[in-house]
Every structure is written in C-alpha cells, then in structure tokens.
Amino acid sequence: MVYTVGEMAKLMNLPASTIRYYDNEGLLPFVERSDGGRRVFRDADYETLKVIECLKKTGLSIREIKAFIDMVKRGDDSIEERLELFLARKEALERQLADLNDMLELVRFKCWYYETAKEAGSEAAVKKKEIPPEFKKIKAKLRLSKA
Amino acid sequence: MVYTVGEMAKLMNLPASTIRYYDNEGLLPFVERSDGGRRVFRDADYETLKVIECLKKTGLSIREIKAFIDMVKRGDDSIEERLELFLARKEALERQLADLNDMLELVRFKCWYYETAKEAGSEAAVKKKEIPPEFKKIKAKLRLSKA
DNA sequence: TTGAAACTTAAAGTTCACTTGAATGATCGC
C-alpha cells in the first residue's frame, strides 16, 4: 500500500505541512517520489514517522532526530551508536515518568484542596483541616524551610 | 526566611532571568519588593513557583498559567473554576502518562532490537529473529496494513 | 566608604518548530 502526504498526515494526526517540513529537515530520506515529483509513502515510512513521534515525545529536538536518521543511513556501522541513543532515551523517559508521577500527585492534592474549599466555601477553611495522609509527602515537597 | 531572585533561581534550578520573566508576565504578583526595589521571595513564593513548574509540566502555556494566577487573585470566588482547572489537568496528565508509557515500551523494544543487532553484527539478522512476546503488542502498533 | 557582586528595567535578540503564501504542477473523476 502507498499513501500521499495528505493521507499520511491523516494517519499520523499531523498537518501535511509538518510532514513536508520533516522531509525538508532530512528526517524522511527514504520517502520516494512519483514520476510527477510527489512523495510516495510506504508502510516503512509510517513506521519511521512513528519512531520520530516517539523520539520527539521523549524530548529529542528535530536536530537530534536528524542525527539519528543519519545513523540509520550509515547502516550497520552505527548499530552500537543507535543502541546507546535508545538506552539514553530509556533513562530519560524513566526520569520523565517519575517526575510526571510526582506532578500527578501534586495535582491530585490540589484537587482535594479545592474540593474541600468548595464544600467549605473558602480557602481559609481548608488550611485549618488535616491533610489526608496520602498527600503529606507531596505537600512537604512544596515547603522550603521548617520554620 | 526570605530570598533574592538569585537564591530562588538556585532553589528552583532555573535562570534568574526566567523568574524575572515570569514576574513580568504576571505569574508572581505576590512577590514583594525591598526598599531598594529588589524582589523579596518568601516560602509561599517558592510554593507558587513549584505550582507554576507543575502546571508547565502538565502542558499549560504561560498565558494559561497567568489565567490561573488571576483566579487566585480573585480569591474564594474562583474556587470552583480552579477546581475545574486541576481536574482537567489530572485528566491530561493521566493521558500523557499512558502515552509516555507506550513510548517507553517502544524504546524498550528498540533497545532489544539494537542489542540483538549488535550481537548478530547486522540489522538484517534481527529481522529473521522471533520478536519476544512482550514486544509484539507495541510492534503491531507500528504496522499500518496487514498486507 | 568604597568596590565588587548582585540586583533593577526595557528593549531587542534568539531558538525552535512549525505555518502560511504564492506561484506552479500533477492526478483523478467525469
């Protein structure tokens, strides 16, 4: 199966202009062209786009993703380098997930806080309340001094 | 305890210029000034900065965070609005975490893929191998057609 | 009291990741 840039855009949930931009930046060197000069996307290109999306979500810039694509172009010589890259991504992602879990805890605490404030009709009333034990840890992280 | 912008910058692991920028954008309306016109940060301001950091990490823009700070300024009138905001942040964060967990799965698969390629000395060799069962699901998500 | 370090503002500059516009060309259904 082959796809146009517009079809691939829909499949990826991206504007077609973004996919063209990625191509211009050298992120899609394997996309072929039709006789008329149009991009021809194949299943492998969808996979590449999915990997690009993944790398972006793990915090890589376009430039860094380009560096990875250049490794792919170099072939088997760059296998170890690519392994190192993904191992680093794994570390970064695990840190990011731990961090976001803390943020979720804080958001849950804020939900409790404002739900309690809503019931009481004021914020001042919440500050007199006992903080539920599950939020004590995260609340402590917001405090700077013990004074 | 009180802090200068530079001290607060170190505590927050941010450049001082960023904190001044946040202040200029109206994100820190509660920070007082010394007689000489310098910013005086207190423990409550650290907490505000931590909440700003959290909201940023959950995907809010500076403008949206400003809107939240404006709610805080309005006082008890905006409690319900603020509750809605944090409930929405909770939903967004849970989606984001689910998404990043998928990314982590993909990255783990890529680690397996390149580790196997490294051992075999070529990518071609990996493609003949059986994919470990824990990666079959994520590998399937990279495929577009069944052909 | 004096000099360095850290602060102040306002304005301009930077980077990133797109996005848009204009002019042109290809493909497809009828």
Add this chain to the structure above:
DNA sequence: GCGATCATTCAAGTGAACTTTAAGTTTCAA
C-alpha cells in the same frame, strides 16, 4: 480534455518562551 483537488517548492511569517544587552542601582563585606 477539463476542472477540482491535491500536490510541489521556496521564502517569509508566526508564536512561544525565554535570553541577552545595556545602562544604571542596591547591597554588603572589608
């Protein structure tokens, strides 16, 4: 073959989030 729709390139524009610069002020230690 014609018109609608979608594609092409290149260049310029956009918006967000800072960052830097410059000129000046405050604080503090010696």
